[in-house]
Amino acid sequence: MSKLNSIGLDEQLAKELAEKLNDLLANYSIFYMNTRGYHWNISGDKFFELHLKFEELYNNLVLKIDEVAERVLTLAHTPMHSYADYLATSNIASVKNVTEGKVAIQHILDAFTVIITKQRDLLELSAKANDEGTNALMSDYIREQEKLVWMYRAYLGK
Template sequence: MAKNFIGLDQAKTGGLADALNDLLSNYQIFYMNVRGYHWNIKGENFFELHAKFEELYDDLLLKIDEIAERVLTLGHRPAHAYSTYMERSEIPERKDVSDGREAVENILESFGKLIGKQRNLLNLAGDADDEGTVALMSDYISQQEKTVWMYRSYLGQ
């Protein structure tokens, strides 16, 4: 079994890098959607949602960078073309959303997809003895589960 420069199985890190690039693609589309919600939100909850969406897209941008850097740390290349993101993302592109409730529902749907992908990555990373990716995914999942609860509460669910 060939090892990479941080002592992990090269074949397994290839699969991990691919799954991380898939996650990266979904994060990028989610990020752009949330930017659009932030810019286009209207209505009585404008001030609250405008601020929450900015907080969310700032966090997504940090995670995008961390995911890309994790791919590099594993010895692979992060996806970096918007066309690749569009091809790989299961999160659909959302255009011209100005209704707060619709935006929050879309956010919850997107988090559902991300959390599922991160749970899968947690298992793949565990099988590869990749504690760095395990820690990253574990942190993301625990943060996002709380965020999902808060957005669901906002919707009265």
């Protein structure tokens, strides 16, 4: 018989979920910092439009960072919290000095591919663990982000 944690989940599966959530947290954190850079450094004829969209995106990302970290804590584990760890863990590369809108948007689309794939993996594991909290969070994120991917792709004419 498996040992259950304080919210009734198998401790080993909760540990695996926390590890995957920490990996997601690292990727979200790098994505967030990249998006702040796009917001700060964007220039050109679409400045006003993209400056606002990038601000909207990084505000959304910072909320998700907090929710993911709090989910790790709910699973009775410690969220990753150093940028050195984020950089070492993230599959999303840190970028700098991006000033052209279409380049920034392509980086955003690439980041969403990484993020959504990781969230789908978490959905699978959270279903196995009967972890409705993580499952609902990932499901909500995926639904929202798939729409954003469609919109960013449309902006690029893809």
